[in-house]
Amino acid sequence: GCRQYFGCSDWNSLHSSSSGTIQELWRLLQPINISSSGPEGAFWYGLFEKQLTLLEEAEGGFDQFTRSYKSYGVQRMPDNSLVFKEWAPAAEALFLTGDFNGWDNFSHRYSKKDFGKWELHIHPKEDKTPAVAHNSKLKVVVHTRAGERLYRISPWAKYVTRHEKSVIYDWVHWDPPQPYIVSDYFPPAPRILIFGKDLLISAALFTVIHPGYNCIQLMAIMEHAYYASFGYQVTSFFAASSRYGTPEELKELIDVAHSLGIIVLLDVVHSHASKNTEDGLNSFDGSDSCFFHSGPCGEHSLWDSRLFNYSGWEVLRFLLSNLRWWMEEYRFDGFRFDGVTSMLYHHHGIGSGFSGDYTEYFGLHVDEDSLVYLMLANHILHTLYQDCITIAEDVSGMPTLCRPVQEGGLGFDYRLAMAIPDKWIQILKEFKDEDWNMGNIVYTMTNRRYGEKCIAYAESHDQALVGDKTLAFWLMDKDMYTNMSALIPMNSVIDRGIQLHKMIRLLTHGLGGEGYLNFMGNEFGHPEWLDFPRVGNNESYHYARRQFNLGWLAAPPAYISAKHEGDKVIVFERANVIFIFNFHPTNSYSNYRVALGPPGKYKIKLDSDEIQYGGHGRLDHNTEFFTEPMEFNNLPNSILVSKLYYLLP
Ligand SMILES: *[C@@H]1O[C@H](CO)[C@@H](O)[C@H](O)[C@H]1NC(C)=O
Ligand SMILES: *[C@@H]1O[C@H](CO)[C@@H](O)[C@H](O)[C@H]1NC(C)=O
Ligand SMILES: *[C@@H]1O[C@H](CO)[C@@H](O)[C@H](O)[C@H]1NC(C)=O
Ligand SMILES: *[C@@H]1O[C@H](CO)[C@@H](O)[C@H](O)[C@H]1NC(C)=O
Secondary structure, eight states, rough: OOOHHHHHHHHHHHHHHHHOHHHHHHHSSOOOOOOOOOOOOOOOHHHHHHHHHHHHSSHHHHHTTTTTGSSSSSOTHHHHHOEEEOOOOTEEEEEEEEGGTTSSSSSOEEEOOOGGEEEEEOOOOOSSOOOSSSTTTEEEEEEEESSSEEEOOOOOOOOOOEETOOOOOEEEOOOOOOOOEEEEEOOOOSSSSEEEEEEOOOGGGGHHHTTTSSEEEEOOOOEEEEEEGGTOOEEEEEOTTEEEOEEEEEEHHHHHHHHTTOOEEEEOOHHHHBSSSSSSTTTTSSSSSSSSSGGGGGEETTTTEEEEEETTTHHHHHHHHHHHHHTTTTTOEEETTHHHHHHBTTTTTTTOOOSSOOGGGGGGGGGGGHHHHHHHHHHHHHOOOOTEEEEOOOOOOTTTTTTTTGGGGGOOOOETTTTHHHHHHHHHHOOOGGOOOHHHHHHHHSSTTTSSSEEEOOHHHHEEESOOOOOOHHHHHHHHHHHHTTTEEEEEEEEHHHHHHHHHHHHHHSSSSSEEEEOOOOSSSSSSSSSOOOOOGTOOGGGGBBOOTTGGGGGGOOEEEETTTTTTTTEEEEEEEEEEEEEOOSOOOEEEEESSSOSSSEEOOTTTSGGGGGGGGOOOOTOOOEEEEBBTBSSSSSEEEEEEEEOOO
16 A cells, blocks of 8 residues: 555655754654554644544534534524624624615624624514525625725625626525425445546536446536636635526536436635635635735735635635535535645645655645645545545645545545646647657556556546647647548548547556546447437446446556557556557558467457447457467467557558
8 A cells, every 4th residue: 555655765765865854853753653654644644633633622523614604604594584604804894785785885784703703693574584685686895904895705605696797796695485405316436437527518418428427527616707717716615606507507417417327526626716806705804814825825826816724724614614515515426626736735836847756745845734634625525425536636646645544645536647638748749650659658657656546538628728739639630620521531630630539548548547537529438329228128227328348447557568669559458458559650560469468269349440430440350369378578478469550541
């Protein structure tokens, strides 16, 4: 397990070679109370335990603490009175204004409580209905010590909308008379993840994407005033974006996904927040330290956004409750945590490369507050929700990121293999086909920490952003609109593009990880036909889903027997399946010897050259390949592959 990442010898050499700060010394003196990780893990675990104990002791345990969305913002009481509660430590006074009081700025004053909190109770109207109507607008008026009057949206707002001509979002009181009742049904947790993301979908669309995915990752759900930020400059953390529908419709969408056996992950952005003040979280109470670090360390220089102060009690309440909110209220099945690399290091990954050397991960540049926050988040999620899945968007390769918290890890289930899509784009941009480096490709596909699961992907929205191109466009954009048709023969650009597109994805799928992330339209493993569950097929999902019988993702990493630079051939074995790729632009091979472990008879199961996949149909699928006990490339057996065609005929 983890020992191999920072076993004692590595750690000692790190310390003997470093100058030895007091903090590092102190770390060495910490008792190692968990067996599987080294001193660093024990140190982090100690910090985590301290925070967890505080959460357990205060406010009725972490379960209640992380449900603070039930006491902050607006709550309707059983008698229809309303309770408003905010944390605004720097404020001088707080008022509530809105449609309900004719935008009177002084009639509804919050009373001041301990620890910078404010509360306001509003009785129901005479007819016993709540004083603030569903769908009516509200604002918090914050009076600062400097005498300013600021108009703010509650950080806990559940719904915000924007008037057509306005740039600023409004806080809309969301308390529908007929709330959507979420179903209690959750699909069984998938053993491996094959999923699509970047899909801005409606429930109706599910019938289209249903056959295949067992998981969908929804991005840009948390409300973001700036559309072009792709959802990564969040302004209202508890509000489902009003661009795609109402909160009730999102709940329904998730229910529909669940009923189809699909789990739904939220792309959660806790690494930073929009700088907006009027409709964002920034400067809620007029100070720069509310929720965020004050001064320069509260700003992300590249993203032009604010950075949370994860050591703050109310910040922990806000963010951890935010996770509970999406789990409880919307029934999400887990999260992809955005920007984890930026959180882990004080340098936010800006201007620092990661080679895998331990000094890059341990030391004073690690932001222990956010690291402990991630441990807390994962611990709480995995404790309360057995099947919850968390994925880290981390490019740094922080050791133990995807090991359980009890082992001293950070507790994620997967990390995104972010280097893989970058590698493919780099290859397509910079190298001629004859210069592709097989060893380097294989290295990138397999360069992951042993015992920590990865989600492999060939491309995602990152590559499709303005200024970059999808794989298909890198391969074929010049001819896609004019020469890509089933009615005309393929020209060489389209032919190369189609063949490489398949090979890139299959190689990524086979070598790159323990789960696979699909990008729009890049479906892999379609069933032979589509058949939805019905009485006639015994309610079977078999032909309604991706063909998981090609299930090497759950198997241990591949054994690579060949990465031949001259031949441009990659051969590997995983889950008793042998993968053979010929990336050579002009060379076909006859009777090509390929190494094998288990002896026996082999047949072609998947052939990217089949006509139905846009190939040329050159291989005879009736051929049987018998192993010979001839040692080759360090494996005991081998076969002769009669034909290994190059890309183009
Ligand atoms: C409350 O203050 C805002 C902003 O200064 C102003 O536009 C509005 O008219 C005020 N409301 C009333 C009822 O005076
Ligand atoms: C972060 O929050 C802690 C706890 O509230 C506080 O002591 C510290 O000064 C804050 N740090 C910054 C840079 O604002
Ligand atoms: C691509 O399509 C255009 C327009 O139909 C045609 O003129 C051109 O010859 C085609 N190019 C190739 C390489 O086939
Ligand atoms: C139908 O499915 C049920 C439950 O999985 C199974 O017990 C039964 O044998 C199946 N019947 C047929 C005809 O496949």
